Amino acid sequence: MTDTLSLIRPDDWHVHLRDGDLLASVVPATARQFARAIVMPNLQSPITTTQMALAYRDRILAACPAESTFEPLMTLYLTDMTTAEEIGRARAAGVVACKLYPAGATTNSAAGVTDISRLYPVLEAMATEGLLLLVHGEVTEHATDIFDREKAFIDKVMMPVRQRFPELKIVFEHITTADAVDFVKDCPDRLGATITPQHLLFNRNDMLVGGIRPHFFCLPILKRRSHQEALVTAATSGDPRFFLGTDSAPHARHQKESACGCAGCYSAWSALELYAEAFERAGALDRLEGFASFFGPDFYGLPRNRERVTLKREPWQLPAVLPLGESEIVPLGAGITLSWKLADSPA
Ligand SMILES: NC(=O)N[C@@H](CC(=O)O)C(=O)O
Ligand SMILES: [Zn+2]
Numbered sequence: 001m002t003d004t005l006s007l008i009r010p011d012d013w014h015v016h017l018r019d020g021d022l023l024a025s026v027v028p029a030t031a032r033q034f035a036r037a038i039v040m041p042n043l044q045s046p047i048t049t050t051q052m053a054l055a056y057r058d059r060i061l062a063a064c065p066a067e068s069t070f071e072p073l074m075t076l077y078l079t080d081m082t083t084a085e086e087i088g089r090a091r092a093a094g095v096v097a098c099k100l101y102p103a104g105a106t107t108n109s110a111a112g113v114t115d116i117s118r119l120y121p122v123l124e125a126m127a128t129e130g131l132l133l134l135v136h137g138e139v140t141e142h143a144t145d146i147f148d149r150e151k152a153f154i155d156k157v158m159m160p161v162r163q164r165f166p167e168l169k170i171v172f173e174h175i176t177t178a179d180a181v182d183f184v185k186d187c188p189d190r191l192g193a194t195i196t197p198q199h200l201l202f203n204r205n206d207m208l209v210g211g212i213r214p215h216f217f218c219l220p221i222l223k224r225r226s227h228q229e230a231l232v233t234a235a236t237s238g239d240p241r242f243f244l245g246t247d248s249a250p251h252a253r254h255q256k257e258s259a260c261g262c263a264g265c266y267s268a269w270s271a272l273e274l275y276a277e278a279f280e281r282a283g284a285l286d287r288l289e290g291f292a293s294f295f296g297p298d299f300y301g302l303p304r305n306r307e308r309v310t311l312k313r314e315p316w317q318l319p320a321v322l323p324l325g326e327s328e329i330v331p332l333g334a335g336i337t338l339s340w341k342l343a344d345s346p347a
């Protein structure tokens, strides 16, 4: 049995770093694990313009540890008002992608898109400029059951957008169902998907059996075990269309342990260790590097990283709580024992 795993340093292709006081707690955790990260734009005042994205980037860089070379990759939040001109400005400023939040689908999505067909000129501009479309893939109709919202989104939005804009690169973010896995596999190319550690390691029983456990509540919600198994199979298959995106989404403990708790799991602090656990359980540790370090940059058309990180086989227990600004946070998998630990200095 091997005791050391050396990987090209991974990137996180989907992370929430938040803003203000929280940056100081959250950014160093991601910068310790990853070389680059796709930074989600769903702040309380969403990042809807290039100017806002550049200012946010500066705040993130200011929160990085002094010796860090972490590179935040910025995204714009699409609204009904987004223009094709803004896409040109974004491209020129180095913004790499735009995020589609169906209005009302998730945290801070109230200003999201109400009807995707109205944004077709913007998607056209993105295809031309080479910006990727990142998608929170859930319908929001009241009548659609929360466990069926991702599947319904495939038919309603993914299929028509995929067909109309064959040149547009699309990332189906944080997929949670066998249906999404099949859809990605059936598309020729230019469609990738990120998979989170919580959807690989847990299913809805972990959240709902023996008491309701709000720290497992995220969107899209954890599904039944057969879906978890389909995600593990996809992530460990070596298919380059499936790659790492933690969807680390910090909310203070009191905001989750509440009568109306927030959606989101905080995984940034031990992200690689959580993924290593999932891959080891599947007997696929040799596939971790492709998923974590190669397929994301390849899909985005960015260079792979050159430096390496080391994971050591050293069982350790995830802490029950961590500090978060003035408050505290419960990390994903609090209290469980993980087999692998990230060594601090790069090998
Ligand atoms: N995943 C979540 O449950 N929450 C995310 C939003 C998102 O990615 O949908 C958040 O910003 O808190
Ligand atoms: Zn989302």
Ligand SMILES: [Zn+2]
Residues within 6 Å of the ligand: 014, 015, 016, 040, 247, 248, 249
């Ligand atoms: Zn997210």
